Amino acid sequence: MRRALLVGAGGMGQGWAKNLVAHSDQVSLAGWVDIREGAAAAAAEKHKISGLWMGTELEKAIAEVQPDFVVDVTIPEAHHEVTLTALAHGIPVIGEKPMAHSMEAARAMVAASDKSGKLYMVSQSRRYDNRILAYRRLIEKTCGSLGILNADFAIGAHFGGFRDEMDHVLLLDMAIHSFDQARYLSGADPVSVYAEEFNPAWSWYKGAASAICLFEMANGLRFTYRGSWCAEGLHTSWECEWRATGDAGTALWDGNDILKGAKVVGTEGFHRETQSTEEPITEEISGGIAGSLEDFLHALDTGATPMGECHDNIKSLAMVFGAVESATTGKRVAI
Ligand SMILES: NC(=O)c1ccc[n+]([C@@H]2O[C@H](COP(=O)([O-])OP(=O)(O)OC[C@H]3O[C@@H](n4cnc5c(N)ncnc54)[C@H](O)[C@@H]3O)[C@@H](O)[C@H]2O)c1
Structure with missing residues (x-):
């Protein structure tokens, strides 16, 4: 105990x-x-x-x-x-x-x-989700060599409290999850970022509640993030909506339970013929902070390296601070 x-x-x-x-x-x-x-x-x-x-x-x-x-x-x-x-x-x-x-x-x-x-581990709780595990497998079986990864996040969140006053509120408080998920899904680490932050006229936040970021990741992969915390109506999931494309096809995740892929099987024609791919959501894992606590305890018991171990997690944090620096300076920033 x-x-x-x-x-x-x-x-x-x-x-x-x-x-x-x-x-x-x-x-x-x-x-x-x-x-x-x-x-x-x-x-x-x-x-x-x-x-x-x-x-x-x-x-x-x-x-x-x-x-x-x-x-x-x-x-x-x-x-x-x-x-x-x-x-x-x-x-x-x-x-x-x-x-x-x-x-x-x-x-x-x-x-x-x-x-x-x-051990110092960060609880990056959105990795403990059986849907993201399935989506990662779907990308592997469908896309081949990954070149494009897009994430959309649109939620009208009326928190009240400290977030309403915070600078870089979306990038600092929320985007860490999505950037970390992009590293998890692609297996690629960040190289550079160009980002713009803005606050739409109707925003109820003091700091920038919207951002568009373009990351270059290892192997030339481009990851784009379009996010807003002041987007009213037709919200995305808190996990983002995802599109991954590689030389062999495309895989989508709506951030909820819909996962679908299309793998290229033809070699001719204006649009190459594709075949649908699927990946069932199978694992019965503990989600969220229950999952991260169990990962941490397992690591203490066995010496295994948990997700969110600090040497790895700092790379996701570097994406956040790189994006903030780019948005502030107007320049592309090496990470
Ligand atoms: N994983 C998620 O989905 C998720 C969701 C919400 C919050 N969080 C994170 O959890 C953390 C806490 O968020 P919260 O919403 O509970 O904030 P909060 O402001 O409600 O609570 C923070 C508490 O920490 C206390 N505190 C501050 N400095 C301290 C210190 N030096 N020693 C001891 N206590 C101290 C404060 O008095 C306060 O009670 C943040 O890092 C936040 O980003 C994660």
């Missing part, structure tokens, strides 16, 4: 508390920290969780709880401090996305993982 110390008792921290409790065959939620006085206790009471250490100081919590791992669900600006503190005590960390608020902070976190020899 592993002892977990949870840091952050906001909306997502409470989601993680429920996730940890749901895995009580493998972990016990031993402590909960939030810098806001009484926040952890109020959240624990709300979710009827008792018998755990609660307080506001991480160092004190580590000394008294002696956790086997830390779950960091604080705001992005605090991820660096929380992760470095835990790793300095030799404690592995699973933390929420995005890894950090800057590339400099993220590099220091990867270096701290190296120095301590302990």
